[in-house]
Amino acid sequence: MPRPAAITSRTRRNSTNSPSVTEKFTQKLRYLETLVTLVNARDFSSTTTNTDSPPKPSDSLPFGSRPALPQLRTIRGHLIQREPDSGTNIDPEGGIWLSDKSDAELGGIPENEDDPSLWLSVLVAAKQKQGRGGVLAVWEAVKRRKSWRDVTSEEAKSLWGIILENVLHDEDRLKDVVLFAERLLHANSAQWPLLYLTTVSYCLRKGQYRRALQWHMRLMPNFDPGQEAFCALLREFVATSDPDMQQILQALYLTAIHRGLYNEIIPLLYESGLSQECAGWRHAFIHHDDLPPPNIESQPYLRFLARYYPTITLELEEQIVIGLNSKAYWDAQDDSLWEVIHDTHGDESEPPGRQQSDKLGARWFASSWVPLDFAIHAVHALGVHHIGPLSLQSIALREPTAKGVLARIEQLRAVNIGIGHSAYAWVLKRFAENNEDELLAELLRTDIHPDVFDDPAMLASIRDKAFDEGDWKTHRLLLSVQPAMVEDSVDSTSNILLHHLVDEGRFKQGLALLDEMRTMDIGVHASTIQHICASLLDPLPWNPKTTTLNQEAFSTAIAFLTRLTLLQKPLHSRYWQKVLFGLGKFGRFDVLEDISLGILDTHRHLCNSNAGLLPVHPLDAPPLGVESSAKDVFVPTDLPISHEQHPMRRIFDNPALHAAIVRWGFKAGGLRCLDPAGDFPADTEAAGGGSSLARGVRLLAVLNDRGIPFRTSVVQEEVVKCLARAYLAQTNGAPRVHAGLPPLNSIRELFNKAAGRRLLPDVAELQDLMMEARGKQRRGQ
Incomplete structure (x- = not known):
């Protein structure tokens, strides 16, 4: 045995x-x-x-x-x-x-x-x-x-x-x-x-919230897991919109001794698209004087808060975090350091925005006696818009992780400092984005000069020599560099080609290339988007004439706008509004309906399938209220559409657009009605299809179901104007009811049903309103 x-x-x-x-x-x-x-x-x-x-x-x-x-x-x-x-x-x-x-x-x-x-x-x-x-x-x-x-x-x-x-x-x-x-x-x-962590996490995972709190109270005094482990426990479960989970996690925090968690919880929730949960945690942190230190971890959320909820009073520490990227803040920190910077780099004879010596910048960023945050903002204040690979290397060497390096690159971009287009910079950024800590560390500490990465022949020679000598670390690094460099080449080539196709008017090929780039996850550069907007969208007229050329231009614009939206690129709301007004002018109401609902449905799909942050065009975002050089604006996917600054409301919540939609819908459905030979039954398609006079009202009601406010007074006024023009004609200077139209009571019921509410009053009052509107029309009001 x-x-x-x-x-x-x-x-x-x-x-x-x-x-x-x-x-x-x-x-x-x-x-x-x-x-x-x-x-x-x-x-x-x-x-x-x-x-x-x-x-x-x-x-x-x-x-x-x-x-x-x-x-x-x-x-x-x-x-x-x-x-x-x-x-x-x-x-x-x-x-x-x-x-x-x-x-x-x-x-x-x-x-x-x-x-x-x-x-x-x-x-x-x-x-x-x-x-x-x-x-x-x-x-x-x-x-x-x-x-x-x-x-x-x-x-x-x-x-x-x-x-x-x-x-x-x-x-x-x-x-x-x-x-x-x-x-x-x-x-x-x-x-x-692991007695505390195993027990409490088991209860939380099973939804046993009361039990989790009871065991937390029992175990925390003797089996406290420590600040780091407790923070990890909260972070594991906090990224959820479940109110019961949020309540119990906050209870664990409130009854524990660990503090300093503001920057651990708030950024995680915000990046997960849970800004509503951020509000509850922020209140708990403030109540316990657990406020953020002066670094940029919580800055994105606080800037969002300052933009979209300006009536909320921020704590002093939070205001400092918001203003970290402003020169005024760094001026106030240490004037003597500013003097050193100007003495070292300043030359008033040179124009602003000059490119400083990369070697000098590298020494500056590598100086341990200068805080890295200060060094970055000091260089920005001197007008430097680009840094070379040596400076980038010095900055990255002061961060222990790929995540930290990526945050520094983002910080540079936020203050309008680019990292250049060198192969070294591209590879470094790609390793950081992919969280390749080991490869990134090898890249930063290799003896190979950053400039060598721009010489493929030299790089291949070094790789082969490393193989012959058995230097496997160098050989592995250079093998890993190749895919990133090829990716950079494909990325750049695709964007350059897209530029040329747009310039040459080869729009079908350009659209096919955009589809291919989306399939292959190739990024569309900001400069490419600007070029498309300047070439195709900005020239669109607000009040176009119905010509074949204009209609083709609008069709092309719609195709590019749709693809850029699917790529989650921030587009100014005015472009979509131009498209909607153009379609209405052309009488293409069917397409206008499809485009309107498609915009909202696509946005909802992006929010549901990719919870987190969505980019917003800076001109569609409310002002920040503090000095900032950051160009990109993001909003969490849980921003309610009821918020007046919601990106979708920036497109659709426009009284002039609502009135125009009512008018276009009335016109689209009224052609048959005004034909004397036509038959116009009283119950004509109140749901919004076919020849219904209420198509525009029905569309606005559907948009309202998706969160766009239904402006009753605006819609009613425009409906009355349309009815007055259709029902009241002029005979010897006196208005009379147009013959051949359905009874006014049937029309009233049609519009009220389409609106899903009591839009029009009783017939007698409606007639008075129509007479008044007709009189204003005669007087040119």
């Missing part, structure tokens, strides 16, 4: 090093053999069908010798022997080995034996045979030992972790474990590993 034993890789390596290690290994093996022998012997005495007697363990082993071991296998990273055979049973209810319910089975293990590798072997074997019941049985034996001290080794962590995982579902057993952990802590100063 195989004899179960646990052998960690550490023990096996050490067993050949010294006699003492070997003896310790042999002793552990004897304990396991004794335990299994006792279990099998008792099982044999209580079972008549089992005739195989277990092998008797050797009384002694020669020095350095090892018994024959059965086949080994890996469990949870440990080398474990085959588990006991079917004759080894565990009572899951009693928590002890079967037989006479006594402690005789533990006689082979001394009372002070607390070797975690030994117990882990028993625990794994019991779990394999009896599942949770086996684990609980071993736990009953374990908790009777009072000399446990090892809680930090890998074996100990596995041991306690398996036990804890199997009692989390049972409140009474969990209390039993916690009592044992508390005794272990007080008696031996040994803290059960």
